[in-house]
Amino acid sequence: MSGALYNRDIIRLAARLADYPMPDDPQARVERRTSVCGSRLALGLDLDDAGCVCRVGITPHLCALGQASAAIFAEHCCGKSVAELESARDAMKAWLTDQAAPAPDWPDVAAVADARPNRSRHESVMLAFEAGLEAARTASAA
Numbered sequence: 001m002s003g004a005l006y007n008r009d010i011i012r013l014a015a016r017l018a019d020y021p022m023p024d025d026p027q028a029r030v031e032r033r034t035s036v037c038g039s040r041l042a043l044g045l046d047l048d049d050a051g052c053v054c055r056v057g058i059t060p061h062l063c064a065l066g067q068a069s070a071a072i073f074a075e076h077c078c079g080k081s082v083a084e085l086e087s088a089r090d091a092m093k094a095w096l097t098d099q100a101a102p103a104p105d106w107p108d109v110a111a112v113a114d115a116r117p118n119r120s121r122h123e124s125v126m127l128a129f130e131a132g133l134e135a136a137r138t139a140s141a142a
């Protein structure tokens with residue numbers, strides 16, 4: 001494993017994921033797994049009356065990089081609509097896969113920038129963004 005991928009900032013972010021326990025009865029709960037390394041997470045969230053995320057919780061079984069990315073998602077998803085989550089997911093995916101793409105408009109994503117040239121880490125970085133969007137869509141349809 002690259003020392004650049006698993007640095008002090010990544011470990012610090014990963015530890016912050018403990019601040020987002022799974023809610024007892026979320027409006028939507030999604031489980032996702034990567035095909036490359038088997039990392040997985042469960043993400044639950046609630047939407048407010050305006051259709052924006054108002055509560056999120058994550059049960060992680062992830063590497064430190066995946067946990068850091070999940071913490072970045074969890075820390076900044078509240079107040080976001082389904083459309084904003086979709087836009088963030090798309091921008092994040094483009095940024096990871098296209099070295100010329102601009103960074104997504106999502107705080108703290110620079111912390112996982114060292115994963116960009118490591119395609120095998122992309123799924124892990126994307127896991128919470130994918131699960132969060134799926135959960136928000138499910139909650140909005142309920």
